[in-house]
Amino acid sequence: xxxxxxxxxxxxxxxxxxxxxxxxxxxxxxxxxxxxxxxxxxxxxxxxxxxxxxxxxxxxxxxxxxxxxxxxxxxxxxxxxxxxxxxxxxxxxxxxxxxxxxxxxxxxxxxxxxxxxxxxxxxxxxxxxxxxxxxxxxxxxxxxxxxxxxxxxxxxxxxxxxxxxxxxxxxxxxxxxxxxxxxxxxxxxxxxxxxxxxxxxxxxxxxxxxxxxxxxxxxxxxxxxxxxxxxxxxxxxxxxxxxxxxxxxxxxxxxxxxxxxxxxxxxxxxxxxxxxxxxxx
Ligand code: PAF
Numbered sequence: 001x002x003x004x005x006x007x008x009x010x011x012x013x014x015x016x017x018x019x020x021x022x023x024x025x026x027x028x029x030x031x032x033x034x035x036x037x038x039x040x041x042x043x044x045x046x047x048x049x050x051x052x053x054x055x056x057x058x059x060x061x062x063x064x065x066x067x068x069x070x071x072x073x074x075x076x077x078x079x080x081x082x083x084x085x086x087x088x089x090x091x092x093x094x095x096x097x098x099x100x101x102x103x104x105x106x107x108x109x110x111x112x113x114x115x116x117x118x119x120x121x122x123x124x125x126x127x128x129x130x131x132x133x134x135x136x137x138x139x140x141x142x143x144x145x146x147x148x149x150x151x152x153x154x155x156x157x158x159x160x161x162x163x164x165x166x167x168x169x170x171x172x173x174x175x176x177x178x179x180x181x182x183x184x185x186x187x188x189x190x191x192x193x194x195x196x197x198x199x200x201x202x203x204x205x206x207x208x209x210x211x212x213x214x215x216x217x218x219x220x221x222x223x224x225x226x227x228x229x230x231x232x233x234x235x236x237x238x239x240x241x242x243x244x245x246x247x248x249x250x251x252x253x254x255x256x257x258x259x260x261x262x263x264x265x266x267x268x269x270x271x272x273x274x275x276x277x278x279x280x281x
Pocket of ligand 1: 028058061133
């Protein structure tokens with residue numbers, strides 16, 4: 001696996017592969033890699049000849065300086081995992097290269113409508129930071145296909161919309177959430193949980209499944225269903241940020257819908273956990 005830190009070296013490597021007619025897959029990450037990230041690499045292997053992974057802890061998407069400062073940085077371990085997963089290139093840009101005119105001076109990409117709801121409502125500016133860095137990374141890597149985890153459902157929807165709206169020539173592939181044995185969605189933020197908290201956090205997946213079964217069974221009283229999940233989550237000692245049942249395109253659910261996504265964000269100790277479940281065909 002090549003490890004490159006400069007934009008010039010990245011462009012050299014990728015353009016050589018492209019000239020040779022090779023198809024390029026890209027998985028952007030912020031490091032602290034877990035089985036969920038490695039499933040992106042595995043899926044990429046089936047879709048392309050070359051796999052590029054980036055690690056960049058993007059300051060533009062953190063709404064709180066403390067959160068940015070304590071975000072886990074585990075480069076050596078990440079690199080070993082990517083080598084074992086047979087990624088072809090690890091791109092490690094620094095902030096100066098990504099934002100040469102500083103954070104404030106950076107041109108932003110903003111995806112309206114999808115950005116201010118759900119996670120965007122409690123994390124102002126977060127998705128503008130995500131869309132901006134992902135757009136820049138797409139321009140740098142110029143992949144044929146890019147992979148994102150479905151755990152970050154709203155992020156994936158925003159990236160799909162950005163790619164459509166800006167006519168970016170890249171195919172976006174969502175990869176199913178990888179879970180711990182108790183159902184907890186894999187996340188870099190799980191590292192903030194104690195063993196006891198990790199066990200309690202399984203309530204999120206349990207509540208999603210329960211609500212999914214109720215929707216399947218024909219229950220359409222969304223506010224009652226949300227109330228039921230909320231009680232279950234609160235009783236387990238978590239503090240819900242939002243719990244919502246929406247249409248898969250993220251508009252509010254209507255009574256005659258037959259497809260939904262149930263989305264949860266909840267605090268447990270120092271960790272803000274998110275998860276979701278799609279229901280219906
Ligand atoms: O999902 C993430 O890890 C980040 O939001 C991403 C897509 C790498 C952009 O910084």
